Amino acid sequence: NGSLSADPSLVNSAATGDGWLWKMKLSDEGQLDSLMDEAAYKAHIG
Numbered sequence: 001n002g003s004l005s006a007d008p009s010l011v012n013s014a015a016t017g018d019g020w021l022w023k024m025k026l027s028d029e030g031q032l033d034s035l036m037d038e039a040a041y042k043a044h045i046g
Contacts, residue, residue: 003018004010010019016038026032036044 001018001020004021010017011021013019
């Protein structure tokens with residue numbers, strides 16, 4: 001993400017937007033169904 005070179009604070013201020021660190025390509029997109037969303041993860045960790 002080239003934007004982080006100019007403004008590293010995006011990692012904290014826009015982590016789910018312009019502050020992304022990496023992209024990944026899944027071999028089986030069905031695996032996404034078993035992942036927690038942000039609300040579920042927050043509930044899980046208390």
